[in-house]
Amino acid sequence: MNVALVAHDEMKDTIVGFCIGYESILSRYKLYATGTTAKRIMDETKLKINRLASGPLGGDQQIGSLLVTQDIDLVIFLRDPLTSQAHEPDIQALIRLCDVYHVPIATNLASAEIFIKALDRGELAWREVRKTKIQRN
Numbered sequence: 001m002n003v004a005l006v007a008h009d010e011m012k013d014t015i016v017g018f019c020i021g022y023e024s025i026l027s028r029y030k031l032y033a034t035g036t037t038a039k040r041i042m043d044e045t046k047l048k049i050n051r052l053a054s055g056p057l058g059g060d061q062q063i064g065s066l067l068v069t070q071d072i073d074l075v076i077f078l079r080d081p082l083t084s085q086a087h088e089p090d091i092q093a094l095i096r097l098c099d100v101y102h103v104p105i106a107t108n109l110a111s112a113e114i115f116i117k118a119l120d121r122g123e124l125a126w127r128e129v130r131k132t133k134i135q136r137n
């Protein structure tokens with residue numbers, strides 16, 4: 001089960017706090033994150049993260065590519081709803097691919113807390129079944 005972590009600049013402190021709070025759960029999964037988010041989390045926790053490009057430089061698209069290959073099972077993407085982003089089309093594409101591939105995506109802290117607890121309880125295990133089905137097609 002693989003988790004993608006992304007946060008816009010105004011939400012970086014929040015995602016770091018989230019990762020500190022849930023470090024023991026997150027440490028059991030393969031983690032991916034966009035460039036600056038990954039660096040902040042690795043600087044402030046012991047989590048190992050596969051660091052992708054920074055969001056504005058294609059990191060959201062790299063996560064999109066991992067969604068297509070069924071390599072991401074949960075996306076925690078703490079968006080800043082009050083600041084426009086130069087790479088908004090990439091952000092929309094990432095969210096769209098979550099819908100295409102039925103990947104849960106939390107775009108704020110409240111939903112992130114629910115999803116991480118669901119992950120911990122094994123409630124996303126259906127993702128493995130779904131992946132197997134898609135691989136057979």
Ligand SMILES: O=C(CO)COP(=O)(O)O
Binds near residue numbers: 008054060
């Ligand atoms: O811009 C982002 C997501 O759209 C996040 O990118 P960084 O983690 O590199 O700041």
